Amino acid sequence: MSKEKKKISRRQFVVRTALGGTGLLVVGAFVFKRPIRRALAEYADTVELFYTGSTDDPLIWFELTSENNVVFHCPKVEMGQGVFTGLAQIAADELEVSMEQIQVVHAASASGNLDLLSTGGSTSISSLWEPLRELAATMREMIKIAAAESWGVDVSELSVSNGIIAAGVNKTTYAEVAEGITDWTIPSTPELKPMASYKFIGRPVPRVDLIPKVYGTPIFGMDAQMPDMLYGAIVRSSKIGAKFIDADTSEAEVMPGVVQIVKEKDFVAVVAKSMYQAEVAKRMIKATWETDKDWNTEDIEAMIRVGEGHPVEIQKEGRAERILEGSDNIISAEYFSPIGAHAQLEPNGAVAHVEGDKATVIISTQVVKITRDEVAKRLGIKKKNVNIIPTYLGGGFGRRLHTPHAAEIAAISKAVGKPVKCFYDRIEEFQNDTFRPPTHHLLKAVLKENGLIEALEHNVSSGDVSYGSAITPPLVNPIMGSDLGAWRGGMIQYRGIPNYRAVSWRVKLPFATSWWRGLGLMANTFAIESFMDELAWIAEKNPVEFRLQQIQDNKRGHRLKEVIMVAAEKAKYTDTVTNGKAMGFAASTDVNTPCAQIVEVSIEEGQIKVHKVSCVMDPGIVINPNQVEAQCEGAITMGLSAALYEKMYVEKGELQPVLYGPYRMALMKDAPRIIDVTLLEHDTKPGAVGEPPLGPIGAAIANAVFRLTGKRLRRMPLQEELESLEV
Amino acid sequence: MSINLSVNNQPYSIDIEDEQTPLLWVIRDLLNLKGTKYGCGLSSCGSCTILVDGEAIRSCSFPVSYAAGKNIITIEGLGSLEKPHPVQQAWIEEIVPQCGYCQPGFIMATAGLLIKNPTPTDEQIDEEITNVCRCATYYRMRKAIHRAAEIGLEQNKEGQLDE
Ligand code: FES
Ligand code: FES
Numbered sequence: 096m097s098k099e100k101k102k103i104s105r106r107q108f109v110v111r112t113a114l115g116g117t118g119l120l121v122v123g124a125f126v127f128k129r130p131i132r133r134a135l136a137e138y139a140d141t142v143e144l145f146y147t148g149s150t151d152d153p154l155i156w157f158e159l160t161s162e163n164n165v166v167f168h169c170p171k172v173e174m175g176q177g178v179f180t181g182l183a184q185i186a187a188d189e190l191e192v193s194m195e196q197i198q199v200v201h202a203a204s205a206s207g208n209l210d211l212l213s214t215g216g217s218t219s220i221s222s223l224w225e226p227l228r229e230l231a232a233t234m235r236e237m238i239k240i241a242a243a244e245s246w247g248v249d250v251s252e253l254s255v256s257n258g259i260i261a262a263g264v265n266k267t268t269y270a271e272v273a274e275g276i277t278d279w280t281i282p283s284t285p286e287l288k289p290m291a292s293y294k295f296i297g298r299p300v301p302r303v304d305l306i307p308k309v310y311g312t313p314i315f316g317m318d319a320q321m322p323d324m325l326y327g328a329i330v331r332s333s334k335i336g337a338k339f340i341d342a343d344t345s346e347a348e349v350m351p352g353v354v355q356i357v358k359e360k361d362f363v364a365v366v367a368k369s370m371y372q373a374e375v376a377k378r379m380i381k382a383t384w385e386t387d388k389d390w391n392t393e394d395i396e397a398m399i400r401v402g403e404g405h406p407v408e409i410q411k412e413g414r415a416e417r418i419l420e421g422s423d424n425i426i427s428a429e430y431f432s433p434i435g436a437h438a439q440l441e442p443n444g445a446v447a448h449v450e451g452d453k454a455t456v457i458i459s460t461q462v463v464k465i466t467r468d469e470v471a472k473r474l475g476i477k478k479k480n481v482n483i484i485p486t487y488l489g490g491g492f493g494r495r496l497h498t499p500h501a502a503e504i505a506a507i508s509k510a511v512g513k514p515v516k517c518f519y520d521r522i523e524e525f526q527n528d529t530f531r532p533p534t535h536h537l538l539k540a541v542l543k544e545n546g547l548i549e550a551l552e553h554n555v556s557s558g559d560v561s562y563g564s565a566i567t568p569p570l571v572n573p574i575m576g577s578d579l580g581a582w583r584g585g586m587i588q589y590r591g592i593p594n595y596r597a598v599s600w601r602v603k604l605p606f607a608t609s610w611w612r613g614l615g616l617m618a619n620t621f622a623i624e625s626f627m628d629e630l631a632w633i634a635e636k637n638p639v640e641f642r643l644q645q646i647q648d649n650k651r652g653h654r655l656k657e658v659i660m661v662a663a664e665k666a667k668y669t670d671t672v673t674n675g676k677a678m679g680f681a682a683s684t685d686v687n688t689p690c691a692q693i694v695e696v697s698i699e700e701g702q703i704k705v706h707k708v709s710c711v712m713d714p715g716i717v718i719n720p721n722q723v724e725a726q727c728e729g730a731i732t733m734g735l736s737a738a739l740y741e742k743m744y745v746e747k748g749e750l751q752p753v754l755y756g757p758y759r760m761a762l763m764k765d766a767p768r769i770i771d772v773t774l775l776e777h778d779t780k781p782g783a784v785g786e787p788p789l790g791p792i793g794a795a796i797a798n799a800v801f802r803l804t805g806k807r808l809r810r811m812p813l814q815e816e817l818e819s820l821e822v
Numbered sequence: 823m824s825i826n827l828s829v830n831n832q833p834y835s836i837d838i839e840d841e842q843t844p845l846l847w848v849i850r851d852l853l854n855l856k857g858t859k860y861g862c863g864l865s866s867c868g869s870c871t872i873l874v875d876g877e878a879i880r881s882c883s884f885p886v887s888y889a890a891g892k893n894i895i896t897i898e899g900l901g902s903l904e905k906p907h908p909v910q911q912a913w914i915e916e917i918v919p920q921c922g923y924c925q926p927g928f929i930m931a932t933a934g935l936l937i938k939n940p941t942p943t944d945e946q947i948d949e950e951i952t953n954v955c956r957c958a959t960y961y962r963m964r965k966a967i968h969r970a971a972e973i974g975l976e977q978n979k980e981g982q983l984d985e
Contacts, residue, residue, distance in 0.1 A: 175921030176920070301914075301917055302919070305917060305919065306903070307922070309910050309913045309918075309929070310897065310898070310901075310903070311855075311856070311857020311858070311896070311897030311898055312857070313856035315859075315923060318856040351839050351840060352839065369851060370847055370850075370851060371843050372840075374863075375840075437956075438956055439921075439956050440921070440955075440956050441859070441921075442860070442861075487921070487922065489859070489921055489922070489923030490921045490923060490956045491921070518860075520863060521861065521862035521864060521866075521867075721917055722917075725920060725959070728961045729920055731958075732959075732961065735958075736958065754864060755861075755862055755954050756866045760954060761958065762951075762952055762953075762954065762960075763948055763951045763952070763953075763960050763963065764948035764952075766958065766960035766964070767961065768944065768961075768964070770961050
């Protein structure tokens with residue numbers, strides 16, 4: 096894709112002196128406001144999401160301290176994906192400081208450096224790749240110009256490293272330069288350095304948050320506290336669609352430690368002196384709720400059917416529909432995926448303090464701005480009077496792309512006049528999740544005489560992912576009419592096939608469904624790549640060859656071909672069973688990142704066992720190979736967990752199960768012993784990393800099980816499906 | 823009631839109304855040691871794992887009264903920056919954490935395992951380490967557990983030479 100290069104102009108660059116914090120020099124920029132049309136165009140399957148910064152506040156990105164360190168106010172939150180480390184590497188290289196000199200902190204909403212969207216969609220690094228380097232380079236040049244002027248030399252005579260500027264016998268630090276200057280000359284955006292000269296970009300530097308995370312430093316939302324803080328617990332209904340009516344709180348009021356009951360129009364909460372006391376007292380509250388219906392799994396399954404709901408054609412090449420209609424030799428298959436829970440380890444919650452018309456909220460969230468606006472709205476105060484302080488997230492995975500509890504907890508704080516800390520318990524977390532929606536897929540194909548595909552069609556029915564979500568730009572819904580999240584990964588990637596088509600059916604379910612790492616990617620890839628394997632089998636072709644022969648001849652196609660070929664070679668792919676083990680292959684392309692995986696599977700005492708996963712991925716420029724590998728390992732194992740075991744069901748109006756264990760997830764014993772990751776870099780910019788490797792794993796496992804047992808698993812979770820086929 | 827606790831080799835005397843209060847909340851909110859995490863409160867995730875008399879237990883389901891007089895170690899007391907515990911050292915070398923929330927629990931569970939069994943096999947690791955990591959960092963954890971065992975052995979040998 097060719098992007099018009101939009102540099103940061105001088106007028107957009109902001110310089111301020113000390114903020115009352117540690118900063119000697121504070122720089123930022125007004126940049127990145129893109130028209131909504133651009134947003135729409137880019138908000139599509141093949142293109143990275145755009146980055147939008149705030150436009151009404153001076154954005155603070157870098158603060159230079161008197162110790163000659165740089166505090167980087169990161170507008171993206173760190174939830175394990177390594178974004179702090181990757182962005183620090185990028186900034187350090189253009190700033191010409193060492194990694195040790197960069198300290199990364201979450202930008203609080205009051206600092207102005209506010210991401211208008213969210214942290215999610217594997218877009219943080221790709222969207223900031225250019226603007227961040229430009230900002231850093233501008234700040235470096237500013238300081239150099241000032242130093243050159245004071246020495247009466249030309250800027251070109253200066254050398255810089257580790258935040259120290261030298262020319263001849265002169266030597267000074269960034270901090271020393273900044274100390275004496277209030278009137279800065281801001282250069283036009285300097286040329287970025289050539290890739291080869293970068294010292295940190297492309298290197299496996301350790302995570303910047305490694306030490307705190309190994310020593311138990313209090314960095315998470317749930318670790319936050321404020322002086323004189325009380326503990327709240329909100330009563331949540333276990334039922335789908337329950338509306339709060341009223342509550343009898345008489346028994347709770349007299350429980351030990353209870354300070355106050357807070358009843359609002361939409362919830363009731365107890366506030367106590369300790370978390371435990373609040374939790375115990377909460378159970379004594381008898382709340383009444385109104386529900387329309389006691390939903391069951393069958394109701395949900397009946398809604399999620401191709402043919403139900405609202406269809407939108409999302410991809411069309413050639414005459415797939417017509418060919419399929421007129422053919423007597425249609426091959427077709429249906430696939431299913433269940434409701435999935437996020438199950439991130441840190442529950443949702445916040446610490447909030449409301450004083451008069453001001454509010455402060457410390458919270459694990461992926462949406463700082465939306466949370467700020469919701470708190471302001473609930474309290475009826477100005478947005479600029481709300482300071483959202485994001486913390487490290489104890490897992491995100493999309494669960495924190497809407498954090499409306501911030502406003503509830505702020506209301507509790509307002510009612511008691513003190514800071515309040517309040518969190519979901521685990522059962523509530525499971526029942527009030529914003530789930531990965533269940534899906535139904537219908538695949539149809541006609542083969543040519545040579546065994547290759549003449550026409551292929553994918554229909555997917557899914558609960559909403561992004562449709563109507565708080566972070567979807569409002570115009571996107573009516574214009575696109577379909578759910579962009581649900582069909583992620585749902586398009587046909589083998590574009591050498593002459594006729595293909597994809598259709599997405601949108602269904603609104605009675606409980607919240609939303610973003611789950613990779614959105615529709617895992618389920619869609621499971622369906623399409625399983626079907627490709629079925630077609631290869633029918634055509635009596637090697638599944639890897641079968642795919643390679645149907646890839647188009649363009650850059651996207653070449654990158655996909657390459658990951659497939661390298662994976663087959665590295666894993667020594669064979670479609671025959673050896674020593675009770677079979678291999679399974681699958682590939683996907685997500686946000687421009689192609690990924691191929693080969694698994695080695697056996698069945699041990701009825702359990703599907705994945706021994707080895709070989710993964711080849713091409714995310715373009717790799718900022719930190721160690722962390723990209725870590726993302727692959729994690730996404731593969733999380734995907735394996737979801738594909739093999741995970742499933743929520745609906746019974747008597749409740750989502751179940753509500754605990755780890757009953758909600759079976761992969762543990763140490765289930766994780767592959769070998770994960771072999773190979774990274775290719777066939778693009779000129781960094782692309783998506785955190786989600787793409789979650790695509791192929793489900794299909795790869797199902798395809799291996801088929802080679803091993805002759806049983807085709809078309810329904811996730813696969814372990815349960817295998818057992819049900821066996822009886 | 824008042825209970826005497828030894829946490830990270832420090833004596834504490836705490837006043838608590840309800841002796842059923844889980845040790846987790848006493849550690850986190852009364853002693854203000856936030857490294858021990860809440861994940862489920864129902865003994866199903868292991869985020870709250872600590873050592874009590876050298877044994878890994880899940881503190882969310884361990885009433886504080888049971889801990890009286892026992893020797894409690896939390897992540898904060900395991901090793902120091904200058905002298906990391908072998909498990910922490912191994913975790914740093916392998917760059918294990920992602921979001922990091924589950925990590926103290928896994929580190930403590932591993933420390934407990936190595937006390938019982940200084941060189942666990944893969945099968946023993948599978949059986950003994952049953953905590954939940956949603957970022958699914960198991961692959962690196964397994965490598966780090968073996969590495970920690972190695973570091974432990976090396977340190978033991980050095981210790982013996984020093985004597
Ligand atoms: S919090 Fe104790 S096991 Fe989950
Ligand atoms: S590192 Fe995130 S849950 Fe384990």
